[in-house]
Amino acid sequence: MPLGSLINKLLRGEADEWCETDFGFYLESLTHGDKKELEQVLETVDEAIVNWKSLSFISHYEDKIKEWEEGKCSMDEVDELYFEEESWRKEGKRLLTAETLYAAISSKGFINDYHHDAMEKALDNNDVRYLKTDWENMVLAQIRSLRETICNMLGSVPTAVKNEQQKNNRPLKRIEDYPEVFGVDLCCELTGYAKHTIYKLTCANEIPCCRSGSNGRKLKFRRDEIKEWLTARKQETNEDFVKRMESQLAARFRK
Numbered sequence: 001m002p003l004g005s006l007i008n009k010l011l012r013g014e015a016d017e018w019c020e021t022d023f024g025f026y027l028e029s030l031t032h033g034d035k036k037e038l039e040q041v042l043e044t045v046d047e048a049i050v051n052w053k054s055l056s057f058i059s060h061y062e063d064k065i066k067e068w069e070e071g072k073c074s075m076d077e078v079d080e081l082y083f084e085e086e087s088w089r090k091e092g093k094r095l096l097t098a099e100t101l102y103a104a105i106s107s108k109g110f111i112n113d114y115h116h117d118a119m120e121k122a123l124d125n126n127d128v129r130y131l132k133t134d135w136e137n138m139v140l141a142q143i144r145s146l147r148e149t150i151c152n153m154l155g156s157v158p159t160a161v162k163n164e165q166q167k168n169n170r171p172l173k174r175i176e177d178y179p180e181v182f183g184v185d186l187c188c189e190l191t192g193y194a195k196h197t198i199y200k201l202t203c204a205n206e207i208p209c210c211r212s213g214s215n216g217r218k219l220k221f222r223r224d225e226i227k228e229w230l231t232a233r234k235q236e237t238n239e240d241f242v243k244r245m246e247s248q249l250a251a252r253f254r255k
Contacts, residue, residue: 004044035154175190178190180223
């Protein structure tokens with residue numbers, strides 16, 4: 001099965017029969033254990049996750065109206081957001097509401113009574129962000145399992161690629177060799193991702209970064225944060241997920 005077909009099946013929830021062992025055999029037959037090919041597969045999977053998230057959005061128009069009424073923004077900013085969200089709708093992006101998210105979660109089935117009650121409460125409170133996080137966790141669970149299998153096959157950190165712009169013309173080999181703060185080029189070298197993938201990840205808040213410069217558009221990355229991002233994104237098991245959800249739901253009801 002081509003990688004693209006498997007990714008589509010995972011995102012549509014049509015590959016429930018696949019497990020970590022199946023992913024391992026599939027990746028071995030696809031890449032024969034070649035590290036560069038595995039890195040390319042990882043990049044493709046990450047792009048698919050980012051692209052999937054970009055297909056929907058939460059409207060912030062009502063929040064912006066409230067800000068205008070409180071004198072915190074101008075009407076031009078309100079209009080700008082309105083036209084931006086309208087353009088997203090015309091592009092075919094899905095507007096996420098509490099009702100649509102609750103229905104999507106309900107169709108997949110609640111984990112337990114705690115989960116059901118929490119989703120009901122979020123719906124009553126119109127807590128779209130909370131529902132969106134839960135929905136994404138459910139939809140992306142399997143493709144994240146595939147991603148974790150790739151990372152396990154690669155090791156903790158992908159091999160750094162050679163940076164032709166490096167002054168001494170020698171690739172950096174250890175994370176400790178990198179500056180504490182660096183730009184996009186070194187981030188690409190350290191992670192093994194192409195620039196356009198890094199930009200997509202930053203836009204989707206999928207990778208830690210900061211912005212510098214007078215206009216706040218110059219991307220910067222902290223070495224320790226990128227190291228933690230590369231090594232600490234462990235995919236939880238179904239049992240871990242249920243335990244985490246029960247803990248979060250119990251804490252939510254105590255508030």
